[in-house]
Amino acid sequence: MRLSRSLLPTLKETPAEAQIVSHRLMLRAGLVRQTTSGIYAWLPAGYRVLSNIARIVREEQDAAGAQELLMPTIQSADLWRESGRYDGYGKEMLRIQDRHERELLYGPTNEEMITDLFRQSVHSYRALPQTVYHIQWKFRDEVRPRFGVMRGREFLMKDAYSFDIDHEGAVISYRRMMLAYMRTFQRLGLRAIPMAADTGPIGGDLSHEFIILAPTGESQVFYDAAFETIDYTGDAFDIRSEADLARFYTLMTTPYAATDEKHDAALFEKLDPARRREGRGIEVGHIFYFGTKYSRPMNFTVTGADGRKLHPEMGSYGIGVSRLVGAVIEASHDEAGIIWPDAIAPFRAAILNLKPGDAACDGLCEQLYARLGTAALYDDREERAGVKFADADLLGHPWQIIVGPRGAAAGRVELKRRANGAREEISPDAALAKLLGA
Ligand code: ATP
Numbered sequence: 457m458r459l460s461r462s463l464l465p466t467l468k469e470t471p472a473e474a475q476i477v478s479h480r481l482m483l484r485a486g487l488v489r490q491t492t493s494g495i496y497a498w499l500p501a502g503y504r505v506l507s508n509i510a511r512i513v514r515e516e517q518d519a520a521g522a523q524e525l526l527m528p529t530i531q532s533a534d535l536w537r538e539s540g541r542y543d544g545y546g547k548e549m550l551r552i553q554d555r556h557e558r559e560l561l562y563g564p565t566n567e568e569m570i571t572d573l574f575r576q577s578v579h580s581y582r583a584l585p586q587t588v589y590h591i592q593w594k595f596r597d598e599v600r601p602r603f604g605v606m607r608g609r610e611f612l613m614k615d616a617y618s619f620d621i622d623h624e625g626a627v628i629s630y631r632r633m634m635l636a637y638m639r640t641f642q643r644l645g646l647r648a649i650p651m652a653a654d655t656g657p658i659g660g661d662l663s664h665e666f667i668i669l670a671p672t673g674e675s676q677v678f679y680d681a682a683f684e685t686i687d688y689t690g691d692a693f694d695i696r697s698e699a700d701l702a703r704f705y706t707l708m709t710t711p712y713a714a715t716d717e718k719h720d721a722a723l724f725e726k727l728d729p730a731r732r733r734e735g736r737g738i739e740v741g742h743i744f745y746f747g748t749k750y751s752r753p754m755n756f757t758v759t760g761a762d763g764r765k766l767h768p769e770m771g772s773y774g775i776g777v778s779r780l781v782g783a784v785i786e787a788s789h790d791e792a793g794i795i796w797p798d799a800i801a802p803f804r805a806a807i808l809n810l811k812p813g814d815a816a817c818d819g820l821c822e823q824l825y826a827r828l829g830t831a832a833l834y835d836d837r838e839e840r841a842g843v844k845f846a847d848a849d850l851l852g853h854p855w856q857i858i859v860g861p862r863g864a865a866a867g868r869v870e871l872k873r874r875a876n877g878a879r880e881e882i883s884p885d886a887a888l889a890k891l892l893g894a
Pocket residue numbers: 596598605606607608609610611613656658739740741742774775776777778779
């Protein structure tokens with residue numbers, strides 16, 4: 457993208473309404489704009505980040521054998537009456553009436569709808585287990601929408617649903633999803649810790665929240681440093697192997713980890729002080745095993761191997777895709793702005809033309825831009841160098857290629873790595889090799 461003709465409205469001033477750093481930076485960097493309380497438009501750079509996160513989430517869901525589908529945002533109230541949740545869900549649910557006075561709602565989650573879809577088509581134990589997921593907008597009329605996209609009213613969630621014929625199978629589906637989550641968060645450059653959690657309105661009896669550490673997190677968390685050294689993305693665990701999943705699950709549930717709600721100070725004190733970790737955390741994912749909580753009231757049965765009808769055992773698994781954009785920024789920024797992890801940056805590099813109109817600068821920048829294509833944001837604006845440096849740091853591109861008149865005349869550019877500030881003067885080809893190779 458050429459910055460001179462991009463909808464990338466950066467702000468110099470800190471917006472007064474933003475209380476936390478990610479919200480401030482998302483507004484200042486022109487990633488989002490609030491359209492009404494708790495509802496955001498994703499501008500081009502922000503939408504790229506959101507899409508990159510969604511892509512990584514999708515790849516790990518696919519690798520775990522989950523099938524992607526897409527369910528609608530609008531649901532019928534009747535389905536929710538079947539499960540008994542319609543009245544109980546309360547004011548967080550946005551209830552809508554159509555012109556025929558039929559009761560609809562904007563989905564806050566999809567357990568009922570997916571149970572209905574399975575009940576229509578799956579009738580035998582032979583068709584199970586199955587896990588499906590979608591990445592879709594949700595609406596929850598939060599009492600206090602705040603912190604920008606971290607607690608919005610409309611937000612993007614990946615929600616997955618598993619169906620198994622028995623408890624043993626459901627536990628394996630649950631563990632598999634837990635590993636997929638740990639891999640997802642690691643690829644996003646985040647250290648997440650699974651913590652035993654209350655099940656809330658989703659219900660059920662086994663549940664973990666995935667918490668990432670950030671000083672502005674909403675809950676206090678306590679955990680064992682053992683979590684800090686595990687690599688989930690390597691060969692250590694085969695996601696198709698039940699034995700590996702069992703070993704992985706033991707590793708996730710043995711060391712101490714708890715949010716303030718479930719914290720057991722006495723148990724935590726028993727831990728070697730060198731391994732005790734305490735901080736604030738942000739919930740970025742939540743998984744539930746709830747057995748037949750929906751299949752039973754909604755009368756979803758399949759024929760078992762012995763010919764008898766049984767209610768499938770279910771789980772559901774959420775990741776806050778839009779919340780993650782804010783959470784990543786909370787975990788990765790400095791005074792100058794965002795520091796995007798390479799995997800999700802909106803642009804791999806910014807090309808800073810320090811003297812538009814100078815033939816050598818323009819020529820070199822155009823060449824670089826042609827080579828990098830959509831991976832680059834080309835700052836071709838008629839602005840002072842200082843403004844360009846500040847905006848590039850604010851936007852947090854992993855790399856900056858700085859092209860000034862003296863360097864350009866000598867066929868040199870300056871390459872800056874945002875994460876550590878390292879700069880070097882090199883040839884344009886060497887710069888390209890470096891940032892495309894890394
Ligand atoms: P919270 O405790 O933060 O209100 P929740 O427990 O109600 O969240 P879940 O039903 O577990 O949320 O939803 C799955 C994921 O969706 C959460 O882990 C979170 O990352 C995300 N999420 C939930 N509510 C919001 C929201 N209002 N804005 C943005 N993301 C959200």
